[in-house]
Amino acid sequence: MLITIANDAPSSTRAAILAASLERGFHAQAMPNGRGGEVIGVAGALPLEGMDLTGLERVQPVHKPFMMASLEARERSVVMVGDVAIGGGSPVFMAGPCSIESIDDQVEIARAVKAAGANILRGGAFKPRSSPYSFQGLGQEGLEALVAAREATGLPVVTEVMEPEQVDLVAAYADMLQIGSRNMANFPLLKRVGKTSTPVLLKRGFAATQEEFLMSAEYIMAGGNTNVVLCERGIRAFDAAFRFSLDLNVVPSIKELCHLPIIVDPSHGTGRRSLVARMAMAGLAAGADGLMLEVHADPDNALSDGYQTVTPLELSRIHRRGLALLEALTGFDNAEDVVCDMATLTRFDTIGEDAGSALERIA
Amino acid sequence: MLITIANDAPSSTRAAILAASLERGFHAQAMPNGRGGEVIGVAGALPLEGMDLTGLERVQPVHKPFMMASLEARERSVVMVGDVAIGGGSPVFMAGPCSIESIDDQVEIARAVKAAGANILRGGAFKPRSSPYSFQGLGQEGLEALVAAREATGLPVVTEVMEPEQVDLVAAYADMLQIGSRNMANFPLLKRVGKTSTPVLLKRGFAATQEEFLMSAEYIMAGGNTNVVLCERGIRAFDAAFRFSLDLNVVPSIKELCHLPIIVDPSHGTGRRSLVARMAMAGLAAGADGLMLEVHADPDNALSDGYQTVTPLELSRIHRRGLALLEALTGFDNAEDVVCDMATLTRFDTIGEDAGSALERIA
Amino acid sequence: MLITIANDAPSSTRAAILAASLERGFHAQAMPNGRGGEVIGVAGALPLEGMDLTGLERVQPVHKPFMMASLEARERSVVMVGDVAIGGGSPVFMAGPCSIESIDDQVEIARAVKAAGANILRGGAFKPRSSPYSFQGLGQEGLEALVAAREATGLPVVTEVMEPEQVDLVAAYADMLQIGSRNMANFPLLKRVGKTSTPVLLKRGFAATQEEFLMSAEYIMAGGNTNVVLCERGIRAFDAAFRFSLDLNVVPSIKELCHLPIIVDPSHGTGRRSLVARMAMAGLAAGADGLMLEVHADPDNALSDGYQTVTPLELSRIHRRGLALLEALTGFDNAEDVVCDMATLTRFDTIGEDAGSALERIA
């Protein structure tokens, strides 16, 4: 159940709910509700009658299984990564190489992607590779390269963490922890990052349903870490001409269900360099809060995923077009919602006979 | 092989190639190449040496299997439907109900979608329904409703044709013949519409690869009808929360391979009314030449597909936002291509040490 | 609704139901129920009270949407193709080349597959090919080859029909009409074969759900032709190492829902010659009523699908193993059902403490 407490509720209210949950063995977790108060997710049906719960604002016994991630729980979240706000209206551009290749290269690419418009730097230090004989990433040296690049540019950095034992190490260096597609249902890893306060970028498993994706976010949030950003990065489909199929339907759909920001990765989501710019635009147009892009100074010679990697120059084009696209759409959003509430939409049959002129007036 | 003839070549050149093909039993078909000349697709290796072929411009023995549809064959095509140009730069908006419900309703919705920005009217007279016991469409009465609506509004009309025997009938009423997703590999039907000169809207099979899709276009073009517009309308994927998954990757990918216009259908491609507007924007941002949208005055009471159908008011919002989005992106297209030729992209390593300022100069 | 009439009901009962359906505009169709009586499927809620319906045995207002195909309607069907019974217990082996290549070849392969154990001959005269430039089948000459082969061997013949206009022609030659995977949702074609009395082999669309598959059978049966045999032939999945993925789950699942026989095609279902024998065994073990196999004297030089085609010798091995496998399983079926009714299964907890010895006694 979801229990919302007003912003002026005494702390005893929250304490009473948590204690009652503990007593019954129900998992419970509180978080701000984005309107000054707090919401507590309790995994069980707590009998509230008879308890002194001053400031109780709302009780929702029925809700989605991903209660903490659900839009039923709170206002849309804004996740801060360093001083970059994700979900607050301005799009985030995470960019950098698939794999970190050296400290110098990482610093250089950091400067380039920053100049091209990126506000978060990416780069893999620990890499999930299909073959045990492929380059597995620079490891800790890669983490150090990220820190050097952050120092040189001021960009916060995001990098993948692959196992629970690595979480503390990676969190000591990175501003955001990436959970890769292959680990979306690695529950011990999700629980472990849920115990940190470092923001998490959770990539969708390439065969995960929307609900499974949100349940994985719930794993992190149930541990207390509510700083989760979702990332759609392509699903496995039947056409061998594409590495993955970017599944943008989930972007507006998740916006209806979940308060967390969601970004799109058109690099993995296409597997082809020449499709990245167009699908980046499509991702933003679908309502994503930003993009993650693989960028390398010399994509053809990148240590991994070069075929889907663009240059900094291409990134700058994507960045400028992306801002222009969003600005064009935002003009409208001030007046009316694109993801409109269908129930309140003026019905055509109320407009009367002369639909044409009526619509022209509205426009 | 593809054989291009200059615009001032004598007609004997074309005749000689066709005759030689006929003699060898090779299928051959000529079409304009968009630059004043002609291109002939010959399904076989014609030995050209020794023939008098004045005005021969280019011979391509190696090409994609969909030779007539291939971008190797000619400039990008513009397909005229009535006086509406598809593929020429302005987006097309095809809109109307899933099924035609009556003459009056169709005239009314035609007026409404026109007012909301549509330039082609849709509506199914012959409907492919999973159940033999469901409403199968009004048939010929539906065709008459389309004509009435066209007369009332001036909008050209598109409607589905489901079997070869129906083609002449439907073509007598409609400005464009729709081949449905379930019939994308109905080759006798494709051959039959290939024998008309009526423009064809070919919807992608929901489990067709990109290459199979283009081969189906080739079936139509091989018959002589080159007025083909492609339509991505969602593929079958694994998440039961969505009817189909709109597969926008194919839009920029097909633009790289094929000269035909391609539009996007976010109604069938999402199966959910509330996702249509956002995915319409995504389709345009991905590079589509237009949209097909299911629109009904009272979606909840539509005879088919109401759950994915929007109102005329919602269409007008989609239309205005779509134009704004395209205008925002077109500004850039004047200066540089979004689907850029990666080979000619200025490489980062040629920009030198100071990537930042270099990029700033470029921007 | 499904209305069952006893075998001694007066013909007036049946007539009254059909007349009442006609009056209300409900589609209605009668068929034997396999127990001597008849079942009438009515697509609508007929008010039966007040009608004189002597011999009325059962009324089922609630049933699956594929009412005629449903196991709720009747006993398991046996479909006769010539003198071969499909579904009656002995497995059917349909075998022959993908495409008919000449009269002589077809007669020769007919003799060989008969010797190898086949009891129905296949061969495509009209072929659905992805490319308009590929061999499209011998057409009517192919049909004549089938007749010659039938005369030489006595084997009934099955061949694909691709369009409504072809149905009469093909039915004049063939003992069974094959509807290909690409045409499973070609509803005009289904309706047209539903108007004949020739047995139909309906192949599952490679992206069709089980329910869509059964609804397509319903299209044929609703027209009056209840001689339908289903065929699972592989679905489209994500691994490019396989042409299709043979989806055997549907075999026992359809047996729970539907009274029609179902066979398995491991040639198209694997796309690889070396996998055919094993997957043929798997199909029979899953409960299929037989197999369809592509067989050619010289697979490497077959005009189509050679990579998935086996030799007659390999067919004879598959045939003998298949019979042995079924015999091994049939021994058990006499004693108890493999697809057992879970509700009547003796529960472990009724066996008491000493599960081991109890089970040993049962065994």
Place this chain on the structure above:
Amino acid sequence: MLITIANDAPSSTRAAILAASLERGFHAQAMPNGRGGEVIGVAGALPLEGMDLTGLERVQPVHKPFMMASLEARERSVVMVGDVAIGGGSPVFMAGPCSIESIDDQVEIARAVKAAGANILRGGAFKPRSSPYSFQGLGQEGLEALVAAREATGLPVVTEVMEPEQVDLVAAYADMLQIGSRNMANFPLLKRVGKTSTPVLLKRGFAATQEEFLMSAEYIMAGGNTNVVLCERGIRAFDAAFRFSLDLNVVPSIKELCHLPIIVDPSHGTGRRSLVARMAMAGLAAGADGLMLEVHADPDNALSDGYQTVTPLELSRIHRRGLALLEALTGFDNAEDVVCDMATLTRFDTIGEDAGSALERIA
């Protein structure tokens, strides 16, 4: 490269190869080749000329990327779990509940599945559940229940391990470590179990290609643990009527590529109790080396996956039918291979005119 050393080669040969690999930074790992000698997989091109390599039997510079798992490397493997041989000809039956529910229940079900024919006991102590609020398994208490059940019955036990830190703990209790479908590409976990000598049951990721599956086996083997058994457990497909689609094509296909045993899990592979028996038969007929089945005394009240769980009685039926089916097929295997080498198959055209009688003679 794969380097095979004769069984009488001096140990210096092996040492020289390993040393040369180390020097060049190439990963190298030796394993028995099943014919008395050894094969060394070296991840790189070692220049062997000039080295003293007495007893060198074979050098394969070209091989599959999963070199240690490849059938190019060695004879078919037999993996011992306790005293149960997997892959040696007799099928293995792993059975037990999805989740261990208590010590008593686990002992009881162990006795029951043993009586019903199982030779390995399963049961999850650490469970991967989509929801953080679902039962996550008994943990260490579950491991103790497995030990108690092993003591009571003598059955070796298999249970899932979900994270690297858990491996030592689980290996201290279990005879075989299960890697779940969701963790097939959890490479740190694969590396960690590769460092033990405990046999591993590697379940295929539900959206993993055959090659990715074998590469994951390679991760384990590259670490030195060659006791790997593969398990096909269903892939994600498009029909919501099935939890997963059992993809049996991979069974004979993997047999062509890989020396490791492979079993089939028809419980997860169907997600429906009533389909398990038939698909178990299909799995064995496809060539699997055994089965994994979820079995519970009272499936309707199981703590997880009850809908796909069968009773011990049903297991005993599956077991007896499975043995009968294999015996029926084995009779033939003595005479000739079902997965036959197509290249050596007697060609039909060598049989001459009278195919019928020739085949009859062969038969």
